[in-house]
Amino acid sequence: MSTTIKIANLRGASSILAKQSSPDPSKALYVLLTADASSGVSGITVGAVTPLTENMAITFDTIKSGRLYVGYGKYPNPPLPQGTDYYGWIEFSRTSTDTAVWINLSNVDILGLPLTLEGTDSAGASFSLGYKTPMVAAKASDSIIGQVKAVLTDSGASGGSAAVIKTNTGQDKILAPNHVPASYRSYDTYLNSLTDTTAANYPASLSILSDTPKDGSPVQMTGSFKNAATGSDNIIELTSADGKQVCHITKANLTSQIIYECDGGYMNWSTDSGKTFTAIHQNRTAINDPSSTLAERTITNSVFREIMIGINEGYFSMTNPANNSNGMFPGLVPFATGDGNQYAQVIHKNSNSYGFPYADSNLKVLVTSQLGADLTLNVIADDATKDYSAPSDNSSNQPQSGTYQFGIGTGSQGLGVIRIGNWRYLPNSAGAYGGFLPDLPNWTKMEFSGLGANKYIWVKNNQVAEGSGSTQCLTQACVINNKVLVWGAGLAWNGSVAAPSKPTT
Template sequence: MLRKIPSVFTALIITVVLLLTGKVSVYAADYTSGVTVSGTTATIWFKSTVNTSWVDVHYTLNSGIQQNFRMTYNNTTARYEKNITNVVNGNIINYSFTYNNGTPAYNTSTFNYTVGDNSSTVATPSISPSGGSYTAAQNVTINCATSGATIRYTTDGSTPTASSQVYSGPISVTSSKTIKAIATASGMNDSQVASATYTINGSQSTNLIPLNSGMQMTVQFNNNTNGAWNNSQIYVNIIGRNQSGQFCTIAPNGIMTPCVSGQNAASYFYPLSSMSGFQIPSYVSSGRLYISMGAPLNIAFNKAADGTVGIAYPNIENPSDPSYKSYFDWAEFAVINGQIWINTTQVDMFGLPYTVELFTGSSTSYSSLAKVGITESRDSIFSEFKSQVPAQFTSLATQQAPYRILAPIHGGFRSGQTNGTYFDSYINSIWNQYTTSNFVVTIPQGTFTGRVFGTTMNLTRQGDYQVYHVNKPKGDEVWGGSGALATGNDIEKALEAQICAAFHRHVMDNAVNLNNPYAYYQTGAADYFSKFWHDHSLNSRAYGFCYDDVNDQSSTIHGVSPRGAVINIGW
């Protein structure tokens, strides 16, 4: 798990986050699962539709101690199974899975089943017309046979969550996309996910700019500011590392020019009126794409003691910074080996509403893979933020208004500041809780059981004699994913990422919900700054804090054979 580091504003910043989590952020539902009962034996089953070599099940019976098992593949039923014996009517089984699909491992949501209650699961939604190839746009309807059920859906191929769009009427499908839907009802198990993929073979809704020879992909922009800014007033800049590890500026023609100490990026910002977009070469790591309204940003290039050149990104905590009173925002990306990872981010701040839509395919034949970001206006976002977050968080939208909404770590939530003790009570209660009970978490490397001794949580896994340690974090370390939550070996760092995310989402006290988005942010102390961005972003995908990619909640899009990205700049 790679931490998305909140910006540390020093005179010289040598490194930026490299978005190579290796975990696909937009994926298809690739399994079915459930529970069957025969006599006094309940069988939890998992049936994969992809190349899956192992599945772990995590379950509790009647809220007892969580059990973790590697499931057995049943050749007759073509599925992975785990039997629970001596069950009786009324027993409640809560269960979730960890499974691999190629290199990474994925955690599912938590499901529940009541033995003897055959009507406890909401009917799977029906999507009409069926998925397939069409020559014209389609109006898609979704229905559920369970009376009173609420249907939530996505249009980017991601699995719907409790924060996804509520279905209220026909969905207009004008370009190729995948719709997924889930139905929920009070007192019942959620339905299985319904999915339908539509290929629209008419004229493309988006025409990408031509791809130059030797380039991997393009980036182009739409001015959706409704006249607030004209194209000559909107500036964009791209900085990233080349294969030699040098920070470079990227020109619209795709040429990467190493940054020179003593210069700054202002002369490498291009107004939209001067170009059709950017060509992107086959290798760019640690990429940032800045959008600035009214004027370029003054981003200095400085030399470090080792002779390398680093980037002094805007310091939003320094009123003397030349970019402090500028309207700007940025996206982050990496292009490596014919793949791209790209995301929007509010880890540090919100400055501008924008969306990123990724297209994959060949130079002349491509289709939309996914779209992330915010489509609401700035005025709406500022107003809604102040009315929807708890009182401690409202000042984040006023301290540097009208330029930006600050992330808590930059807006008064560090030690010694107004809200510097926000997480302290929750951290203390969690450390006390796990001195007498087990904390169970599953990561790709296995299932770990932890117990607190003093200020350290010791975690072990079956068959491994090594003990892994996570120290009790301070509030600052929770907000920043730093210190105690960013140290040790690779396994300890992966465990720390899970714990950090659980604190932000307020599920650390109930580990069965670590991978259940329905349970996130339901009570405090929680990161309501992050919750707001999930509530107001397309398909609830946002990077609201440093480890928001835990359980695949971030706005990261991963694409193979990227052809182009379209960035819609709002206001």
């Protein structure tokens, strides 16, 4: 089944070469489709930089690692991030066995010409991906480019920051930190905080569950960050639950450049309980490691990926080691600690686009589009916003394990989605709630979205603060039984009682 992408130029008809009275190729928009493999493509020749025409549409049956670029002037194939061409692109893929098209916006390499997407997802619902903040604005802090410029560390350099490129058409294009890591904050301070031998919780624990290989089982790796004095010293050490697989990452293989690129180094991996180690690529492929199996690559690559997510999104902590597990990531607020990738933080705050290579895992920027349903690619003005979709709260992401649990009886669905931090709990068909609680060493709001604003109580590991007597918030008091917080059936808010203040003890 074929899929069509319609391209809508919303930057003005004068940008289309065919409509210019005196065409200037450097001021015209061009389109380029690239792919590792494809079938059934029409409307464009793969690999050919082609003028954008009115009502242009591109159709394909299958495509592997597809990229659709839109930019000014007849740029090279592919356009170069460090070059002076002003462009943007989307990514999409669909194999012959896929039941949907995987598609996303991307700013992994640059901030440039803004593109947005509209379509129908694989569940039959409308979707859009876009920007809620424009690339440029009269006030720099009201623009994405302005917010990124504010975090550059070399803005005062002679000639300006290496990350800022003046394009042929006059716009500023910003290189992402995977291309110019020295223009962005170093990860040294963050890593030092995770390896501080004077800290009470040293060594900072680390727990990573791998992906599941085909016809196999995931591997649980546990260990810690280590204080590494030299580049050859281990900064991360992990061991599988059965003791057979051991992963060591040296300080030299966890530099700022490698973290921003999410690639470029090696891990030392053992499958014989640490007796012998082999240096493997952090991202193994059948090409760079032809003797490896798909199952081996699935395990090692996913372990490295989860480490990169934890560092780039700022989840790992010495002070709250319960968060140092990738099983906790879905319920954590990205970048909330102030650590991590500041460029990706700006992208995440202002758009539905990728800001670093693994943003799809926890930041929800990848969409599956319905086969056969048309897609629209909008080319928007630099000072415009369009198609941004706020993250949905209508799905559950509750922890799958933990020390503490809670339960609320049937007929309580009026409480709506229950939020604890970034974790979400939905009622079952009988209106009951329950499941594992995240680790909560500090008092945290338990919010009831179905009751309106400011309807919450406070919870902590094996504790609850919900008022008492005339200040009791809920129609029933909690009973704590064997590390389980329990409320009965038909739970609701108690009239006009105000939410309790945060406990101080």
